[in-house]
Amino acid sequence: MQRKTIPLIGAMLAALAAIGLAALVVWNQLSGGSxxxxxxxxxxxxAPGLEVGGxxxxxxxxxxxxxxxxFQGQFLLVYFGYSSxxxxxxxxxxxxxxxxxxxxxxxxxxxxKVTPVLITIDPARDTVDVLKDYAPAFHPRLVGLTGSDExxxxxxxxxxxxxxxxxxxxxxxxxxxxxxxxxxxxxxGGFVTMFNGGTAPESIANALQRYVAAxxxx
Numbered sequence: 001m002q003r004k005t006i007p008l009i010g011a012m013l014a015a016l017a018a019i020g021l022a023a024l025v026v027w028n029q030l031s032g033g034s035x036x037x038x039x040x041x042x043x044x045x046x047a048p049g050l051e052v053g054g055x056x057x058x059x060x061x062x063x064x065x066x067x068x069x070x071f072q073g074q075f076l077l078v079y080f081g082y083s084s085x086x087x088x089x090x091x092x093x094x095x096x097x098x099x100x101x102x103x104x105x106x107x108x109x110x111x112x113k114v115t116p117v118l119i120t121i122d123p124a125r126d127t128v129d130v131l132k133d134y135a136p137a138f139h140p141r142l143v144g145l146t147g148s149d150e151x152x153x154x155x156x157x158x159x160x161x162x163x164x165x166x167x168x169x170x171x172x173x174x175x176x177x178x179x180x181x182x183x184x185x186x187x188x189g190g191f192v193t194m195f196n197g198g199t200a201p202e203s204i205a206n207a208l209q210r211y212v213a214a215x216x217x218x
Contacts, residue, residue: 042199043207044181052183052191054158058119058151061131061144068189075114075192075212076185077204080161082122082176083134088197090138092182093118097139098201103208110212113187116142121163121178123152159183184208187215 046052057067077096081089096116104111116139120126123146126134135144146152156163163178180197182204192211195204 042195042203043193044196046191046194052159052194053185053189054155056151056155056158058145058147058155059128061128061135061146063128063132066143066145071115071117072189073113073187075187075208075215076183077114077116077208078119078159078183078185079117080119080121080156080159080163080178081180082120082178083126083130084122084173085176088180092180092197093138093142095199095201095204096182097142099204099208100139100141102201102205106205107209107212110209113212113215114208117145118142119145119152119155121152121156121161122176123147123149184211186211 055068057065060066077099079089079092079096081092083089093116100111100114100116103114118131118135118138120131126144126146128146131144131146135142147155161179161181163176166175166177168174182195182197182199184192184194184207186192193207195207
């Protein structure tokens, strides 16, 4: 039994490493980081030298083509999800929206430097017409991004996001399986940190406030 179990575990780990999930998460909820910025509850560090994020070309919920350069100078709070998600995605998007509002109450100028973004992992259903109603329902500044299957696959790979078609509920409706981190990208487009799913809006707001303040003094 043991001889069969070990190869099976090895195969599972290899599969995880192939999509970047095994390498992505190293420490959870650390109190401090090597960059000298205090880590808040819910933040996750990644392996040193591991790249997260990169160039992309997608379409926003207004039908405009956008790239990473469109958001230059802005912090991006990025979540990969889909509009037909029954529970997890709405919860995370609501938390992101609440974090932006909390930060706006404390420091309106800092909040203006953060753009919340939803990148769909279900482009077949999440068209521009769908996202133009869905994204603003959570926050007026939330940007919904969609694109071709190839474009979504490419950007998800760069962020090391897992996704795939899940349970078929009926003849027309299906669920999507996907990882659930919220990513914070810096004004230069580089990776800053990421948050575990279910992180409280207050914790996200605290982190945003720290990182925006640190960027002003650097």
